[in-house]
Amino acid sequence: MLEVNRREFLKSSVAASAAATVGIPLSSVQASSVKEAEKDWQWDKSVCRFCGTGCGIMVATKEGRIVATKGDPDAPVNRGLNCIKGYFNGKIMYGKDRLTKPLLRMTDGKFDKKGKFQAVSWDRAFDEMEKQFKKTYTEKGPAGISIMGSGQYTIPEGYVAAKLMKAGFRSNNIDPNARHCMASAVVGFIQTFGIDEPSGNYDDIEFTDTVITWGANMAECHPILWARVSDRKLADEDGVKLINLTTCSNQTSDIADVEIVFKPGTDLAIWNYIAREIVKRDAVNHDFVEKHCVFATGPYDIGYGMRSTSKYAFDAEKDIQAKELEIVLDKDEAIAQRKTAGMVVKQNNTKVPVKHWMIEFAEFKKGVEPYTLDFVAELSKGDADESVESHKKKLMQLADAYIEKSRKVVSFWTMGMNQHYRGSWVNEQAYMVHLLLGKQAQPGNGAFSLTGQPSACGTAREVGTFAHRLPADLVVANPKHRKFSEGIWKLPANTLNPKVGTHIMKILRGLEDGNIGFTWVQVNNPFQASANATHWIKAAREMDNFVVCSDPYPTVSAKVADLILPTSMIYEKWGLYGNAERRTQGWRQQVNAPGDARTDVWQMLEFSKRFKLKEVWGEKSIPGLKSKGFEDGKLPDVMAEAEAMGYSPEDNLYDVLFATKENKKVAWPDDAVSKGHANSTSDWLGDGWFPEKALFNEYRQFGVGHAHDLADFDTYMRDDVRGLKWPVINGKETKWRFNEEYDSYAAKGSGFDFYGPALKAIKSGDLDGITSKEATSLAHKAKIFFRPYAAPPEQPDNNYDLWFSTGRVLEHWHTGTMTRRVPELHRAVPTAVLWMHPDDAGSRNLARNDIVWIESRRGKIKAVLETQGRNRPPKGYTFAPFFDEGVFVNKICIDMTCPMSKETDFKKAAIKVYKA
Amino acid sequence: MNLSAILVTTKPQNTLNMIETLNNIQDVEVFHHDVSSGKIIIIQEAEAIHEEVDGLKKIKQLPGIILAEMVEHHFGDDKNLYPSSELENIDATCGTQVADSCSIPEYLNQ
Known part of the structure; x- marks a missing residue:
């Protein structure tokens, strides 16, 4: 009886709490029942662990364990709602096979790659890891080691990993699985705007009257944003138009006005059809384009990012891999590229695929001219049961929806456009259409790339855990960027390696071909998540290398590793994530990790103690390095300058890079911020500083004053702050970038200012190549790219049908x-x-x-x-x-x-x- | 025991009919509503969450539903989730059992 009463009581109080969350008025009796039921609970704000939407979650703890979660009513992203995955944030930490001890493959008490996993102490784990790391580092140098990270890194985790690799080990071989998720979006942003990440934000949903989804099944993969889209549609069923472009009919089509099923790869042609219609109907927003844009294009023969036929290839895959060297143009590709069918095209620009140049509007028009309705409809129709006429009608409706002058339009896309053999091109085509129409960077108008991981933007991109990046859009290949970074990090000149490191697919290939001898897998599962996986599993298990995997669970990557490090999960640590709309959000540690599981930050900081400066900052061989100011193939010995700066060869990387004098002033405990919450990382380190806070505040120096301004750590932890969209200027977030009305970086009187600094001086030419000798500045302008349709290299045939x-x-x-x-x-x-x-x-x-x-x-x-x-x-x-x-x-x-x-x-x- | 609070939104004029429909679903109970906005708060109760997930999917399919999403989730008494002495148990299984769970399954070697 007591149990029944308790359940009824709990039910009514959970219901009352939910009602309050969504704004249903409660009586004072109902409100007090919530208080009574939750009297021993401690609620705290947090963030969802899963996708890039960045929903706010409230977490309740009682006696050191999580007892309830709810959508955060104050979170502007999800406004109190959760999707099914978000609902389980509190439970994911309690799987029965949670790893709680380091596990090393051993035989007779010694490491053996063919041995079975045995539980070992952290000291034993780090001893073996250090030995194996140093063996590879000595044999192959910084180019032989690697980290495979992810967009699931918290910001402090990604920052520690990037700094340890780039400033400590002088290796750029750190790359996230975010590479699999939104790297094409990044190239699209950088090439078009000169700066990464979207101009708009989720509020565009409420401001727009047209939502067009391209390769994004939002109903299933971004359900909370889709709930906002659905609300908007149902509030104005006739006025609001939804169009879903997909290769496979899905749930997003359920409330769409138009569903367009297209053949894989032909999105490239559909975008150009819309552009052609804009030109043909003279719907170009000439005022916007002339003031704020230039036209551009690049080479078509850029390959497909494969290894060309190699000794590791399976016989069956060699025919496709050979296309990395040359292709034969099919009928459609020939029309789309103004060439002749059957022509053999050598892929001459595989080394410089990002090369591009300015063209005149007349050339752009020439580029889109072949993309007539007849051509594109025949090419792109994806449903054999649909007539060409019906497909044509839908393409016309699509063009109308974009072009109609009074209509605001938002394009959303995710993996369908990003995971694409021409992913960067198709991202640029989205901006092409929005910029031609002047429908970008305004409330309700814009092309918006959705992301798949909780901090793909906040960590992988903004912190720069990529093989080519440094924090805040800086890149390793740029000497000014390296110098600036060396200044903040207090490194001797030329410590940072100018040679771009290996991307995640190349790290996996390197494990197979012997170029990579050591890898550390963090917050991701690359051996399951990477394509053509048989190669990489065999590489991990059979080749001469050492694979470490930090993981809370026995994933495929853990199973194929040599050493597994048991790792804390989201609410067992302090952290911050950055979502797809530039919103940075933080949370406190809620509970302790089980057993000997430890945070990623602790693991990396502890490992860094094992390296003296004399081991890493001497001369290092880097095969293929060629950069002004560097001897070919070498990183210089920087120890003399280091000593002049006050460092000793005996100093370790922990003290030099992380527990610096400044950072140690950021003390733990920090009652004002912690509010009674623990910090296990700090307790385990035991030297009285607050690593997550100190390192976040160090990291934010990269972006302040450079259009990437973040607030300080304490601001994000405040109870009245539910994340802020950067740039944050004087405590105020920026809702629409590049728009003078909202963005203080946009020049006064400009209206719009595409101020991103990257790739803003380029040469000129025509559709076929560069014709000028000198580069011209296009500062403050965005680029409208012409990119042609290219056929997918692997397509169904008689055998694989x-x-x-x-x-x-x-x-x-x-x-x-x-x-x-x-x-x-x-x-x-x-x-x-x-x-x-x-x-x-x-x-x-x-x-x-x-x-x-x-x-x-x-x-x-x-x-x-x-x-x-x-x-x-x-x-x-x-x-x-x-x-x-x-x-x-x-x-x-x-x-x-x-x-x-x-x-x-x-x-x-x-x-x-x-x-x- | 798991309790989930779900927000159901319908057109304001359908609110009372929707309440009746929802109350007729097993293990679902309507607790609060607001006719002016068409918002209804229900509680689903179940030993295991998959029934609640299925239940939510069914509710989403009901005619007249504009939105049905979860708001709050209470699982503090879930015996599957918190075995009697969880940390000790996890530590005890950490030797052979967990090491075995990390062994390479046959399908990875195929």
């Missing part, structure tokens, strides 16, 4: 490491299925629920066939999500990338399917 694409489903996130730990969530989608059109199943004598083999040139896997449900592929097209390691789809995906961004194309492989 179906398209295959992978992605996410609502209940699971990425590789399922966390969501699959919640048993109930796991049961909702127990194993990944292969979705296929019923007619394609029938013609193969297959039926729903059959177990089938999915085979590509790179391997084969088994899955259960599904012909109904939420994904409804057209004929000739299949889809399977990648969360389930038992249906290891990355064994069949191709590891081609956008040559500019190096982002993998997970969406366009050719497969065959037959009964298992």
Whole structure:
């Protein structure tokens, strides 16, 4: 009886709390019942662990454990709501197979790559890690070591990793799995605007009257933003228009006015059709374009980011890999590129795919001229059961929606456009259309790249945990940027390595071909999440290298590693994330990690204590290094200057880079900020400083005054702050960048000012190449690129006769490491299925629920066939999500990338399917 | 025991009918509503969350639903989540058992 009463009481108080959250008025009795039920709970603000939306979560703890979570009613992003994944933030930390001790592969008490995992102490783990790291570092230098990080790093974690690698070990071989997620978006931003990240924000949803989704199943993958879109649509059903462009009919189409199913890769042609219509109907916003834009283009023969046929290739994949060297133009590609079908095109610009130059408007018009409605409709129609006429009608509706003068329009996209063999081009095409129309950087008007990871923007991009980046949009190849960074980091001149490091696919390839001898996997699962995975698993297990994996759970990456470091999860540490709308948000540690699990920050700081300056700052060999001020192939010995700066060769990297005199002044405990919360990292280090706060405040120096201004650490932790969109000027966030009305960096009187500084002096030419000798400045302007349609290098043929694409489903996130730990969530989608059109199943004598083999040139896997449900592929097209390691789809995906961004194309492989 | 509070939004004129429909669903109870905005707060109760997830999906499919999303989740008494002495148990399994769970499954070697 007591139990029943307690449950009823709890139910009414949870309901009352929820009602208060969403603004339903409560009586004083109801309000006091909430207080009574929650009297022992401590609620604190936090952030969701999962996607890049950046929802606010309130977390309740009682007696050292989490007892409840709720959507944060004060969070502007989600306004009190949670999606199903967000609902489980409190539970993901309590999987039964949580790792709580370091595990090392051993035989007879010694490390053995072929041995079995055995629990060891942290000291033993670090001893082996140090020995193996130093072995590789001595043999191969900074180019032989690597870190595979992620957009799930907190900002302090990413900062420690980047600084340790770049300033300490002098290696740029740190790259995040965010490379797989939004690197193409970054190239699009930098090339178009000269600065990374969106001009607008989520409030565009409420301001716009047209939402167009391109390769983004928002209903499943960004459900809280989709709830905002749905609200907007339902509030004005006739006025608000939704158009969903996709290769596979999905839930986002359910409330769309128009669904356009297109053939993989032909989005490139559809964007150019819209541009052609804008030009043809004289709908170009000439005033905006003349004042604020220039036209540009680049080479087409840039390859596909593959290894050209190598000794490691499987025989079956060699025909596609050969296209890295040369291709034969097909009929459509020839029309699209103003060439002749059958022409052999050598891929001459694979080393400089980002090269581009200015062109005149007349040349731009010439570029888009072939993209007529007839040509594009025939090329892009993705559903065999749809007539060309119907598809044409929809393309016209699409063009009308963009062009209609009084209509505000937002384009959203995610992986369909980013994970694309021409991902950077198609991102630039989105800006092409919005800029031509002058519909960018205004409330309700803009092209907006959504991200997939919670801090892909805040950490991977802004901190710069990429092989080519330094914090705040700075890059290693630029001498001024290195000098500025060396100043903040108090490093001798030329400590930083000017040679761009290896991107994440190249790190994996390096483990196979022997260029990489040591790698440390942090906050991600690259051995499951990377395409053509059979190669990389074999490389980790059979080649001469040492793989460390920091992980809370036994993921595929942990299983193939040599050493596993048990790692704290989100609410077991202090952190900050930055979401897709430039919003930086912070949280406090809520509970302690189980067993011996430790934070990533602690792991890296502790490891850094094992390196003396004399080991890392002497002369280092860097194969292929060629840079002004450096001897070819070498990083100089900087110890003499270091000693002049007051350092000793015996100093360790912990004291020099992290626990500096300044940082140690940032003391822990810090009652004003902690409000009774613990900081395990600080306690374990035991030397009285607050690493997350000290390092965040050090990091923000990079952006202040450079259009990347962040507030200080304490501001983000304040109870009345739910994140702020940078640049934050005098405590005020910036809602729309480049727009004088909202952005204090935009020059007064300009109206719009595309002030991003990168790549703003380029040469001029025509569609075919550069014709001028001198570069011209285009400061304060954005670029409108012409990019042609290019055919996908792997397409269905007589043998591999179906398209295959992978992605996410609502209940699971990425590789399922966390969501699959919640048993109930796991049961909702127990194993990944292969979705296929019923007619394609029938013609193969297959039926729903059959177990089938999915085979590509790179391997084969088994899955259960599904012909109904939420994904409804057209004929000739299949889809399977990648969360389930038992249906290891990355064994069949191709590891081609956008040559500019190096982002993998997970969406366009050719497969065959037959009964298992 | 897991309790989830869900916000259901319907057109204001449908609020009372929607309340009746929701109250007829097993393990669902309407607690609060606001006719002027069409907002309704329900509680779903279940031993295991997957039933609640399925329940939410079904609610989303009901005619007249504009929005159905979770707001609050209470799981402090979930016995599957917090075994009796959790930290000790985790430590005890850490040797052989967890090391075994990290061994390479056969399908990775195929």
